């Protein structure tokens with residue numbers, strides 16, 4: 001029987017479409033690597049069989065991305081975590097090595113930082129405001145607090161305060177969160193004094209989604225970042241732009257987390273030409 005093609009992929013549920021196959025299959029093509037990146041829409045009750053199969057020597061899968069709602073749930077199926085993934089306790093990248101051992105990484109946080117570097121935005125001493133307390137907030141809050149040059153402060157709000165409390169309680173056992181302050185209302189975020197506003201919620205993905213922030217709170221001294229990239233301009237970003245703020249969507253973060261994931265799987269430092277092709281594939285993939 002012919003050997004199966006070396007396979008990579010993304011697991012999540014429900015997972016009908018994703019831009020990740022475009023980006024990674026472009027990289028394989030550009031590098032002349034005979035491999036394929038696929039979507040695995042898995043229900044949680046399929047995990048025991050899926051992860052046990054992954055350990056088989058004949059299994060062609062050598063790397064995975066993990067998306068909603070499994071970034072925390074996969075951890076119990078892995079052998080080791082990178083130091084950052086262990087601090088965040090969320091995994092979006094799995095390497096399956098030659099011994100079929102499973103190593104978990106989190107490239108969402110570093111991907112976000114790489115995008116900020118590209119934007120030439122230095123968080124040192126900045127007043128940061130965040131919305132949300134899900135998996136993405138977890139990774140972003142962790143990287144911002146672990147930076148040697150930390151922001152002056154981070155105020156964070158979530159619709160469900162209990163979820164935010166749980167996130168802070170958990171992260172604070174491993175990360176110094178002394179610059180973080182949770183608030184119970186958007187008014188207490190003091191956006192008028194902030195330099196950097198980040199939406200990490202999924203609010204804005206659907207047509208007709210409202211915005212948590214009143215338009216008059218946006219101002220021209222703000223960098224406004226929405227982790228959402230589809231639609232490319234959410235209502236949140238549109239309102240911020242109208243008020244003169246610099247606005248950025250999450251496509252850059254998606255790109256950099258993907259580049260880092262690819263590098264973990266392959267041990268190859270991608271060159272600028274291949275990275276440009278990967279990014280182009282994402283931009284094209286978003287166009288209706």
Ligand SMILES: NC(=O)c1ccc[n+]([C@@H]2O[C@H](COP(=O)([O-])OP(=O)(O)OC[C@H]3O[C@@H](n4cnc5c(N)ncnc54)[C@H](OP(=O)(O)O)[C@@H]3O)[C@@H](O)[C@H]2O)c1
Pocket residue numbers: 068108131132133134135136137158159160163164200201202203205227228229250251253254255257
């Ligand atoms: N750009 C990138 O590379 C990248 C990477 C990862 C994720 N993302 C995007 O990030 C977003 C969040 O993903 P996630 O994994 O963090 O999801 P998640 O863990 O499910 O968290 C969702 C967050 O959104 C909040 N939320 C959902 N609906 C809301 C509503 N109607 N009003 C107010 N808050 C609401 C939730 O608040 P409650 O706690 O109150 O439910 C929670 O804080 C998604 O759009 C995802 O596509 C982007």
